[in-house]
Each structure stands twice: as C-alpha cells, then as structure tokens.
Amino acid sequence: MSQTLAKPVAPPSRSCERDDHEEELQAKRLEELAYTFGRTYDSYLATEEGLKQFWSSNGRGAVSYAIIGRYLHVQGGLLCPAEERETLLREFHEFACQQRLVVTFYNMPEEDVPLFRQQGFQVTKWGEEPFLDLPDLTWAGGSYEWVRRQFHFCRRQNVSLIECHREDYTNDQWEEILNEIREVAADGRLTKPQRDEIWFFNGRYDPPNWGRRRLFLARGDHGLGRTEGFLVCLPFENGTHFAVETYRHRLDAPRGLVPFMIHQCAEQLRIQGLQGISLCLCPAVRCGKLPGDSWIVRRGLQFGFDYASVLFDLPGEYHFKSRFRPRFVPRYTCHWPHASVRSMWSLVRLSGVMTFDYQRLASSLWNRFRKPKSRSSLASPSPIK
Numbered sequence: 001m002s003q004t005l006a007k008p009v010a011p012p013s014r015s016c017e018r019d020d021h022e023e024e025l026q027a028k029r030l031e032e033l034a035y036t037f038g039r040t041y042d043s044y045l046a047t048e049e050g051l052k053q054f055w056s057s058n059g060r061g062a063v064s065y066a067i068i069g070r071y072l073h074v075q076g077g078l079l080c081p082a083e084e085r086e087t088l089l090r091e092f093h094e095f096a097c098q099q100r101l102v103v104t105f106y107n108m109p110e111e112d113v114p115l116f117r118q119q120g121f122q123v124t125k126w127g128e129e130p131f132l133d134l135p136d137l138t139w140a141g142g143s144y145e146w147v148r149r150q151f152h153f154c155r156r157q158n159v160s161l162i163e164c165h166r167e168d169y170t171n172d173q174w175e176e177i178l179n180e181i182r183e184v185a186a187d188g189r190l191t192k193p194q195r196d197e198i199w200f201f202n203g204r205y206d207p208p209n210w211g212r213r214r215l216f217l218a219r220g221d222h223g224l225g226r227t228e229g230f231l232v233c234l235p236f237e238n239g240t241h242f243a244v245e246t247y248r249h250r251l252d253a254p255r256g257l258v259p260f261m262i263h264q265c266a267e268q269l270r271i272q273g274l275q276g277i278s279l280c281l282c283p284a285v286r287c288g289k290l291p292g293d294s295w296i297v298r299r300g301l302q303f304g305f306d307y308a309s310v311l312f313d314l315p316g317e318y319h320f321k322s323r324f325r326p327r328f329v330p331r332y333t334c335h336w337p338h339a340s341v342r343s344m345w346s347l348v349r350l351s352g353v354m355t356f357d358y359q360r361l362a363s364s365l366w367n368r369f370r371k372p373k374s375r376s377s378l379a380s381p382s383p384i385k
Contacts, residue, residue: 044235058087126301130321132266132276132326161218162219166215178206188248216261
C-alpha cells in the first residue's frame with residue numbers, strides 16, 4: 001500500500017489566528033500523518049487535544065508537542081514520509097533554537113538515532129516496546145500456557161469481547177458507552193496511587209474526536225451483560241499495526257480479564273489481516289550506557305525500576321507484558337541540548353505522575369510491606385548483551 005500523501009490544498013499556516021475551518025483541515029491533516037507515518041505506539045497520541053503543532057515549510061510533516069515553561073516535550077515523533085524526516089527535524093531544531101527551548105523527543109525508533117545525533121541531540125535508551133507479530137501468532141506451546149489459561153477461565157465466566165464502532169451508534173448511545181467506560185476506569189483507578197489519570201504518556205479513553213481509534217468492551221453474559229473492562233487501540237504504520245494503549249477493568253471483574261481482552265483483540269485483528277500489535281513501552285528495560293547519553297535519565301530510570309514500583313509499577317508492567325512472549329524493540333529519548341533535572345521535573349509536572357492520593361498511596365505501601373514475597377517471582381529483563 002502506497003504511503004504517498006497528496007499535498008495539502010493550502011500550506012499550513014503558523015499563525016495563531018486561524019479560523020475554525022482552517023483548524024479543522026489542519027486537524028484532519030495531522031490525523032492522516034499520524035495514522036500513515038506513525039511508527040510507535042504513541043504516534044496517534046499526537047492528535048490529542050491540548051498539544052501544539054509545528055509544520056515543516058513544505059507542509060508534508062509535523063511535530064506535535066506540549067510546552068511547560070521553556071521545556072518542550074514532543075508527542076508522537078516525526079510525523080512525515082521517511083524522505084522528509086531529516087528536513088522536518090532540522091527545521092524543528094532551528095525553531096527550538098530560535099525560541100531558546102529545551103526539547104525532548106520520546107520513544108524514538110532506532111533508525112532515527114543517527115538523524116538526532118547529526119543535529120547534536122543527546123540520545124539515551126528509554127526502554128523497549130513489545131510487539132506481537134500477528135501473522136505467525138498461534139498461542140500454541142508451553143510458552144503461551146498462562147495466556148490460554150486466562151482466556152479459558154473468562155470464557156467459562158461467559159465473557160465476550162466486542163468492538164464498538166462509533167458510526168454504528170447515535171450520539172446518545174455513544175455517550176452511554178462512554179459513561180460505562182468512565183465508570184470502569186474510575187473503579188480501576190482506586191488501586192493507583194495517582195489522584196488522576198496520567199497524561200501525555202497515556203491517551204484519553206473518552207476523547208471528543210475518536211478518529212480511527214478502536215474501542216473493545218469485555219461484557220458478561222455472552223456480550224449482553226455488564227461491561228467488565230475495555231481496551232482502546234491506536235493505529236500506526238498506515239493502519240497495519242495497532243497499539244493496545246489503554247486498558248481498564250473493574251475491581252470485581254473475572255480473574256484474568258486483561259490478558260483475555262488482549263488475546264481476543266489480537267485474534268480479531270489477526271483475522272482482519274493486520275501485521276502487529278504493540279503492548280506499549282516497557283520503560284527502563286535494558287537501558288545500558290550509550291556514548292554521550294544522559295546519566296540523569298539512565299540512572300533515574302533504573303532507580304524507578306528498582307525502588308519506586310509502589311509509585312509506578314515498572315517491574316510489574318514488564319512481567320505482565322512478557323507473559324505474551326512479545327518481540328522487544330529498543331526506544332530512545334533525544335534531548336536538546338541535553339537532559340537535566342529541570343527538564344525531567346517539567347515532564348513530571350506535565351504528566352501529573354506525582355499527583356498522589358495519599359490515602360491510596362499509604363494503602364499501596366502497606367500492602368507492599370505485608371506481602372513482599374508476592375513479587376519475588378516477577379520476570380526480570382535479560383542482561384544487556
């Protein structure tokens with residue numbers, strides 16, 4: 001399938017004063033770029049509300065970002081054809097230098113690392129993104145026994161996974177579905193120490209414009225009962241891949257519901273001829289030292305993985321995703337001119353990751369203290385080769 005896009009009717013304007021029609025055209029153009037040329041799980045998050053955009057001079061590429069003070073954080077990477085990446089990055093770098101901004105790109109693919117180093121960016125290993133390659137996925141063999149066990153248990157509880165297409169519902173019906181998933185999300189959030197949903201690295205599960213996101217609901221009574229959980233999938237690589245970006249479940253949902261949902265989602269997408277599913281980033285996985293990288297970011301990631309699991313459970317996340325036997329792909333952060341404590345703190349402020357509900361935080365600490373052995377069997381990333 002060709003990935004050549006038609007040139008926009010009019011070159012995108014960088015003026016802050018744009019009429020509603022022009023903004024609508026710009027939003028559609030950005031969504032098309034993210035869908036077609038996105039290469040990582042978070043590419044489609046570039047279309048979320050609250051972000052600004054920088055457009056290349058020829059209008060064929062864009063960078064979506066959030067800014068806090070003088071610190072700029074890029075969402076979704078370089079959204080453009082492969083032959084335009086160098087130009088887009090150079091022009092964006094010039095823009096950042098003129099504005100005296102400190103820039104960080106996240107989740108960059110390995111093939112982009114030379115481009116960033118060429119522009120003087122500091123490159124640091126960020127983690128690894130796990131992929132399920134659908135054409136060859138059979139779920140057979142001993143390595144998938146755990147996944148099959150969760151699937152069969154939920155089947156015996158009469159749970160089914162159904163996809164909800166926005167165009168099949170009236171506005172009122174769709175709002176009822178959104179209210180269901182908001183209720184599920186609120187229930188699941190009771191186990192998290194954060195007061196609210198984490199932004200920037202996580203997408204919104206009820207965005208005003210769904211675009212080409214896909215929503216799956218797990219319901220009891222063979223699909224006719226209560227919504228027990230949901231998945232939101234984001235497209236990239238011209239729709240040949242989707243990322244299981246958001247998943248939530250009720251506290252009293254059947255055991256193994258999340259792996260059941262991922263299994264059933266993967267099966268549905270495999271039958272439809274898609275190539276792969278991303279399970280989203282596993283931060284801090286095999287983050288060895290690179291020439292000229294940021295020791296602040298590297299040591300911070302390792303500290304978070306080893307000692308801060310009660311705040312954000314990186315070991316538990318890696319353990320869970322590794323049960324699906326995925327293919328892990330390296331991802332990098334790229335900083336200009338370099339990472340610092342202040343630039344990292346600006347990301348913390350932006351995402352809300354440290355905005356705690358202290359009662360839930362205390363409960364998590366107490367549970368961790370009472371059952372230290374429950375985490376002794378977690379899978380650990382293999383050593384760096």
